[in-house]
Amino acid sequence: MNLPNIINIQKFSVHDGDGIRTTVFFKGCSLSCWWCHNPESQRFAPELMYNAERCTSCGRCAEVCPQHGIQEVDGQFLADRTKCDACGTCTEYCLNNAREICGRTYSICELIKEIEKDQMFYEQSGGGVTLSGGEVMLQSPEYIEALTKQLHKKGFNIAIDTCGYAPWENYERILPYVDTFLYDIKLIDPERHKKYMGQDNALILENLKKLSEAGARINLRLPLIVPVNTEDSDIQDIIRYLKENNIHIVKTNLLPYHNTGNHKYDKLGEEYKGVTFEKPSQERLEQIQNQFIAAGYTDVKIGG
């Protein structure tokens, strides 16, 4: 079985589903949303993150790199990403934690052990585990199926946080074990979807419909980014789609854009394309909230 890479196991996660949860962030996604605040979760393989602000240019990393792949450029010690195999040696010797490896594998057994650590808190609070990403549904289907099956058997509440862009079979395999799908919808217009997310949305909308038909419990999560998807027409498109396809939504979270992930693009040596994006005003958020309520969705919350 192909072991997926995991970026982070976040304890006391209180904004991704009910109660106190542990959220597992898997690495790798097939969308590349401009505003993505976890760009390190897009590639599937482990990678080195470099924080230039913390670097004091001491050069210790270059000395210890087994690949001889770190060079000084204008006082910064950049890794040649064609040579770097994310072995992590340089991170051990970095005095300022300017370098870190993002992504490591866990066997199912190991991961469950980590999740079980907070069992007491899930039981007390009605929480559980959230599998997120990146895109959890694009990880090894055997792994995810075995993982959710075992977690379900042990009585954990399971939420899947997904963008919807994954083969339907992957969803089908885990349907019996999952309690809630936290399902992202961003845009109905396929052209603009392709522009901002890198992929067309036909698969996403299709999967949503099938999940609903299969009777899954779905919480809709709607990231709101000015000027991408906050016009009345954008919102009405979504509501119309939900209505026309008879999609049953339990809860809706409106997630206003935030830019706390911007600095990570520098660390990965990438460019952030969303510099001009803005968060909708509180007034606008409330208007959108009211549009959903008017359409008959009672549980609509601003924020996670």
Next chain:
Amino acid sequence: MEERGMNERIQKLRRQSLDTPARIYMERADLMTDAYQKYEGTVSVPEMRAIAFKYFMEHRHLCINDGELIVGEKGDGPQKSPTFPELCCHTLEDMRVMNDRELISFKVSDEDLKLQEEKIIPYWENRSIRHKILNEMTQEWKDCYESGIFTEFMEQRGPGHTVGSQKIYTKGFLDYKKDIQDALDKLDFLNDPEALDKQNELKAMSIACDAIMILGKRYADMARELAEKESDPVRKEELLQIAHNCDVVPAHKPETYWQAIQMYWFVHLGVTTELNPWDAYSPGRLDQHLYPFYEHDVEEGILDDEKALELLECLWVKFNNQPAPPKVGITLKESSTYTDFANINTGGITPDGRDGVNDVSYLILDCMDEMKLLQPSSNVQISRKTPQRFLKRACEISRKGWGQPAFYNTEAIVQELLNAGKSIEDARRGGTSGCVETGAFGNEAYILTGYFNLPKILEITLHNGYDPVSKKQLGLKLGNAEDFKTYDELFDAYKKQVKHFADIKIRGNNVIEKIYKEYMPAPFLSIITNDCISKGKDYNGGGARYNTTYIQGVGIGTITDSLAAIKYNVYEKQRFTMHELMEALEHNFEGYPEIYNFVTSKTPKYGNDDDYADEIMESVFDYYYQTVSGRPNVRGGAYRINMLPTTCHVYFGEVMMASPNGRLAYKPVSEGISPEKGADVHGPTAVIKSCSKMDHLRTGGTLLNQKFTPSVVAGEEGLDNMANLIRSYFNMDGHHIQFNVIDRQTLIDAQNNPEEYKDLIVRVAGYSDHFRNLSRALQDEIIARTEQSFD
């Protein structure tokens, strides 16, 4: 500063309490000296104590503040702090320092100094308990004490941490006198070799009953006099009611809710002026004690919730009017605060095991919320039976960020007490006092005797028993750091040193407790502590039903991470040698950035639910427990441990060079059982998990601090999160948890602009204090405590 209090009366009294600077009150020392000069040598020691106490009550100045409904002050006004020269006879230099020091100062007048110089010092200098203690301690004890291996609680303050029983609500002191007479009548001079000692003690108790009744009578007279002169008819009526209350209590049992509170307060004044016991005196389960009176008075139509709350708020002002007795030297460092730790446990369960929350419990929470005062320390006991509404109301107050209430786990307390041999009913009546110390309220003399510096002992272990800071050979010669070839060898040596120092501490304690038993009985406190009368023995001499001696372990986070740093880096990964580490420590890590990097950020640490580090914590804790717990004390009870620091973690850090975990020289060690600052990086659930691996039920209390930014606990969901964290921790047998909900920027700002944040209160360690009254080091430490925030 905002005005708080339910009405103008309370606001005025509260304002007076906060605006009045703390001042020394010499009248007690003066009258005590008179009494001793008159009677010493003519009566037995216990009787001498009681006669002096009575003499003080007969001649002292009284005080009824404008508008107050509960009367009595320790001094002759708010914030007046009596001295206790029979315990600690302050030098003139001590008194000048008290006056001049920036923090926790007490105003001392020239007249005070003159009295001290001409009358108090000449009489008490060589008679004080402190003098006797220092005479009797061995050189090695003194060396350890001065080097900060441990502290000593009883060189300036009396044995205490005492919490009242329910009996003062069903008995007046005339009734107690009758009990004492019965015990005297039963003395068996034919067969009991201690009969005379018991007779002396019982006679002393009887005199102490008279003393407190004299105080009550004098207050009744004073209130009546004031009423006569009073022109406002409403106040006149109140004064007459106060006079009537003081006619009833403390001589007779209280008949009303108002009298019950006044009864408690007279007893509080008696205990805290007879001697200066640690942690003053605590009302304990106040909600359960007051509830029968509340219920009765409400039914009779003489009390409603507004009046009941007003009387509680008056009592709160009374607590806040009494600063802790002035301390000097190391005692000041280990407890650097005006707070005197009178502690109220609201909620919990009843003696028959039912949910203890009642209407008065909610009134106490309202009072705490409204008054926002340092004193009393108002806390809640949460049991499995506690209604969620009560827990959430307490969380709602706690998240306001000034540290009250803290949360105690009823089931853990009960099991700790059962484990220490208490009956089930006594255990259920029990709770925690001071910071977090477990005791069987009303039935137990549980004496804290000093803090024990666990990380310092590793420092000494690594230097072949030598203390590199005081430059003295304090410990055993078991080899230098480089001589330990394996982690187990090192840990064995550490254990031997812990045993060595614990023995020195316990030897000292046994002598000190004996000195108190012989020379400083407390007959008044003995009257109200169950079984002292029937045994004819003093509180300080094993009279209580249970007698425990605590030694408080400090720095579990620092010692755990230090041992982990050595085990992981030196013995296992061999990233550097022991010799290199020792050099780095000696140079405070300057010039050793690689070692510093490994030990600070690339080593498993306590507080992350990581078994590697947590198992080391367990091994240190277990050994400390085995070494101390269960050993006999001189009062017929046993030693036990608890894990709390007050402010001692700052002092213990000041006497230490850098630690192997990267803690820099002279910086504070970790507090309570909280992780070392910045060591916990996986959030509050991981901290709670790590802490719960300690076997709390074998202790007499542990202390865990959690700091949150307001966003984490905002809204209804935030309240649920907080309540769920508490319930989960308590399900895992955690003893205590407290929260500071404050953002870092606010604290930094307060540090730079103390004047603008005069009323900023933060949780320190088992108690709250004004941020401006903390030392810079302690302020820094609170700022640096891990801020748990998860967006």
